[in-house]
Amino acid sequence: MRAAVLTAFGSPLTVGELADPVAGGGEVLVGVLAAAVLPYTQEVFSGARNYPLEPPVVPGVGAVGRIAAVGPDATRLRVGDLVWCDATLRSRDDALTPDIALQGWSSRGAGGARLARHLPDGSYAELMRTLTENVYPLPPAADEDPARWAAALTVYAVPYSGLAAGGLAAGETLLVSGATGNFGSSAVAVGLAMGAGLVVAPGRNRKVLARLAERFGPRVRTVPLSGDPETDTATMVEAAEGPVDVVLDLLPPQAPSAAVRAAAMTVREYGRVVLMGGVGMLGGEDLALPYPWLMRNSVTVRGQWMLPRAANAGLIRLVGSGLLDLGGEQVRGFALEEVNEAVAYAAEHSGPFDRTALMPSPR
Template identity: 75%
Template sequence: MRAATLTAFGSPLEIQDVPDPETGTGEVLVEVLAACVLPYAAEIFSGARRYPLEPPVVPGVGGIGRIVRIGPDATRLRVGDLVWCDATVRSRDDALTPDITLQGWSSRGAGGARLARYLHDGPFAELMRVPTENVYPLPARAAADPARWSSMTVYSVPYGGLLAGGLEAGETVLVSGATGNFGSSAVAVALAMGAGQVVVPGRNRAVLDLLADGFGSRVRPVRLGGDEETDRAAMGAAAEGPIDLVLDLLPPEAPASATRAAAMTVREYGRVVLMGGVGTLGGADLALPYPWIMRNSVTIRGQWMFPRTANVGMIRLVASGALDLSRDRLTRFGLDQANDAVAHAAKHNGPFDRTVLTPGA
């Protein structure tokens, strides 16, 4: 098969012929039709983000494909099924605290790294080996445009955070980092899940206007100035009533003070979910005040990716039309253009910009 391989950090992807993956029991072989190229892929491949990825590796995260081969333990999947491939692979020998790897992308701890050495390669290839439990059948109509459905790679991350925060219909959500690629997607998902209001803070006036115009009066934009106390007051004032849930999706380069200002807008008994990259490349600690957390009974939760059940929920949101993928602006690249795709994704990283690799095109 043909694949785009990262041979070393800082080197371009090499488009080359490699052996087809061999599958065993508990695995399926998928023909990759479309894989979303995340905006920060170039930072990973250069080594700037210091991800625990071990070259040589076929990178990428998740994707849409057709099943080519199934194992003997699959009872409902069939060859030819159109499926969504979840990159979040969990070890099978610890149900309570499984080790996790993002296939072709990242891992957590020594156990995750060990798992990644086995399930090493991602979707920047014509074929991909995937654990049976990580493929999810899609509606037949998704076959008309698999590239558009590959946007679930982005939407599913904030969906996992909103599920972790226990979002209920009618509640008010504040999305910290709302003007970014993941944050703007969080706005769309929160509204699809029934949020009453979504407070969207940011410094980019054009993006704030885009979100407000695109989603209507349930979106409450807030222009940030950089002063923590002033910004906190402005975010709190934007909501008509208490803020029930804060979801942070700020990138690594954002200061911890921005996350703290947003988090401390949450109401008494409110919830804060941390999913962003603040502090991963160094910098000041978050430093939320102990008395404030304790006296206001605030729940603070970290969330990496999403539970397996979220895949089913995400597909339902899209299939029902509650989450509208038509607003996504797609730019498609063939496998031989993988390096162009990575460069394009880095430059086109705004709200609802999607760069898609189509190995099966």
């Protein structure tokens, strides 16, 4: 098979021939039709994000493809099925606190690193070996534009899992911290698709805020941020015109923790705050939330890294039903040989609903 390989951090990816992977028990082999190229991919490959990825490796997180082979324990998956491959690998020997790795991308702790070494290679290849439980059938509509589905599912999986973890219910008010970013703007769309009555979208980029307001209408209230935490908290509360039920933070690593705090402090009594961004990954102050405020208002604060298995099925249903419309996505596809151009393009096109996809296998 042909694959793109990261030989060392800071070096361009090289495309060449590798031995075809073989699926064993509990595994499937997927012919990759499309894989997302995230806006921050260049930061990962340069080493700037310090991800625990071990070169040489075939990178790539998540994929849409067709099953090429199944292991002996598969009971429903068949060769030729169109599927979504979730990159979130979990160890099978601890039901309560499994080790986790993102195939072809990252890992958590020593156990996650071991898991990543067992299944190191991601989706920037014609074939990918992954776990049986990480493969989800897709509706026929996905076959019409696999690049659109792959790019969208990879991004939307993050806010969907966060909102599911926060228990967002129909009619509730959601505040998305980092709403003008690639993941944050996607969270606005997902929140509305899940039935949020109102979404408060704060940010500094007024052009993006105007775009969100134009696309989604009166159910989205945009808030230009001043940079002063107390002022911004008051402005966001005012925009909500009532209690904020859920706050989802998706701010990037370079954002200050004070911005997270300003958003979190808008949540109502018994409200929920979900942290999924990268704040603190590159250093800086820790998030400091006042103990008396948390305790007296019975506020729930939780972190969420990627998504449980059921969230994949829920997200696919949301897109397949049309509730989460992919029609507004701007998608640019690249051939496998153009992988380095794709990485550069993704970095330059990181705005809302701007997607980049790599297409390793011809249709």
